[in-house]
Amino acid sequence: MSTNMWLAIIALTIFYYFCVRPMKYWRKIGVHQGHPSWLFGDNSRNIFGLECFITTIDKGYKNAPNKRYFGMYMFVKPLLVVKDPDLIKEITVKAFDNFADHRDLMPAEADPLWGKNLFQLKGEDWRYMRPLMSPSFTSGKIKTMFALMSDCAENLVNYFKNKNETSIELDVLDATTRYTNDVIAKIAFGVSVDSLKNPDNEFFRVARRATDVTSFRVTLSAFASFILPGYLLKMFGLKFFEDDVKNYFSNVLQDSLRMRKNAGTYRSDLIDSLLEAQSAAKKDKSLRPLDDEDILAQSMIFFLGGFDTVSKLLDFICYELAVNKEVQDRLRKEILDVFRENDGKVTYEATMKMEYMDMVISESLRKWPIMGGIDRICTKSYKIDPVTPDEQPVIIEKGTQMWMSVWSIHHDANYFPNPEKFDPERFNEERKKEIYPYSYIPFGSGPRSCIGQRFSLLKCKILLMHILSNFELEPCQKTKIPIGLFKKGFLVNPEVDIIVNMKKIS
Incomplete structure (x- = not known):
């Protein structure tokens, strides 16, 4: 046999072993799967920008009727997608020790700023950091941040009120992103900026770059992280945060830390909580040391969670309010009643008691869950016992990726009838008791x-109170109805910019 023939056999063998054979993993152990492509698995349409990851998962969800879970492939790596709320509870609560970690989106050795944040930390590192950050999100601490958030919301509303126009064409995401940027700049970095009056301020420009998850660089890094080990990602310079972005935020944080230490100021925010932990570790050598890079990493994940996801949620809420006038009018009435009862002021206590506001935001999170799902990694092998006649025991091996399909469950008529309808009444006092446990987990x-869900919800409520007490939102010629999903990336994004008219009211 010729040398070329041997080389061809070797090449085909390698291709089969690494690209074809892995695609039979789920079928071999009795788990329903679709028809993955060689090498690309179920990601081929994501890679070429034909559909977003959430849509791919949703197709698999719908193609596996009457199944509690089904198998997919992230390139050649198996991914178990969980459909059943009871099984989600089992994995995320009862068997937490077996599924304690998130997947490594970017290892610390390749990108320390990302790899050291609370979301990415694993095992004992996560168990150490979580209690350090928790005090920053107690009701008492969030209440102290209320005034800072309200100031930023007032700045936004006053900016548009001062325009000599009765009707303003509003790019919702641009406005809400500037609001969330100013809030996070104050609370996570101790910096005061006004991104509407000064739209080109450096903090906002760098923040937009840091959170652009649709860029080619971030997309390439994300896909590469599925198939390459950390040392190769580092070798090729693949990371989520570019060096100049990291250096900018590091310098801002260092200036804030220096000012606080020198002046002895205390703001009762995230940085102060982490500084307290850092100081305690220096005094008690039995505690794990906390360096400035750890503090920066936590500030960055707090920034990303509060900047990007909250602004996108507000984007979808404003869209739904604009196209559902009766919902908007009822919410505005509740807001104005609260203002009247509190002498025209917004208070923390009054904000937290707004029932219809809670219903509107809850329904928005049901219809538009920004993350789209929950990921986990199996840290210790686990057996899923059969509960239906067509199931058999399935052993989930250590290292297997898991995905709890939140988007699909939130849009499943078995749990939420007429799921495409925006209906805040699903969450009134009576009907929310009927929601099946763990079918609503935004x-x-x-x-x-x-960890920051109460902070994020309060930030949404404050801005909505200020906007709706001064403006009416309505569709315009540029408002796409209905809105669809952006075809690139992993998160839930609108396919086009959401533009609405904002009319001044007396």
Whole structure:
């Protein structure tokens, strides 16, 4: 046999072993799967920008009727997608020790600023950091941040009120992103900026770059992280945060830390909580040391969670309010009643008691869950016992990726009838008792659920109170109805910019 023939056999063998054979993993152990492509798995349409990751998962969800879970492939790596709320509870709560970690989106050795944040930390590192950050999100601490958020919301509303126009064409995401930027700049970095009056301020420009998850660089890094080990990612310089972005935020944080240490100021925010932990570790050598890079990493994940996801949620809420006038009018009435009862002021206590506001935001999170799902990694092998006649015991091996399909469950008529309808009444006092447990989990589930959810919700409420008490939102010629999903990336994004008219009211 010729040398070329041997080389061809070797090449085909390698291709089969690494690209074809892995695509049979789920079928071999009795788990329903679709028809993955060689090498690309179920990601081929994501890679070429034909559909977003959430849509790919949703197709698999719908093609596996009457299944509690089904198998997919992230390139050649198996991914178990969980459909059943009871199984989600089992994985994220009851068997938490077996599924304690998130997948490594970017290892610390390749990108320390990303790899050291609370979302990415694993095992004992996560268990150490979570209690350090928790005090920053107690009701008492969030209440102290209320005035800072309200100031930023007032700045936004006053900016548009001062325009000599009765009707303003509003790019919702641009406005809400500037609001969330100013809030996070104050609370996570101790910096005061006004991104509407000064639209080109450096903090906002760098923040936009840091959160651009649709850029080619971030997309390439994200896909590469599925198939390459950390040392190769580092070798090729693949990371989520570019060096100049990291250096900018590092310098801003260092200036804030220096000012606080020198002046002895205390603001009761995230930085202060982390500084307290850092100081305690220096005094007690039995505690794990906390360096400035750790503080920067936590500030950055707090920034990303509060900047990007909250602004996108507000984007979808404003869209739904514009196209559902009766909902908007009812919410505005509740807001104006609160203002009247509190002498024209917005208070923390009054904001937290707004029932219809809670219903509107809850329904927005149901219809538009920004993360789209919950990911986990199996840290210790686990057996899923059969509960239906067509199931058999399935052993989830250590290292297997898991995905709890929040978007699909939130849009499943079995749990939420007429799911495409925006209906805040789903969350009134009576009907919300009927929601099946763990079928509504926009902030995740179990010990690794979102630590900042109360902070994020308060930030949404404050801005909506200020906007709707001064303006009416309505569709315009540029408003796309209905809105669809952006075809690139991993998160839930609108396919086009959401533009609405904002009319001044007396």
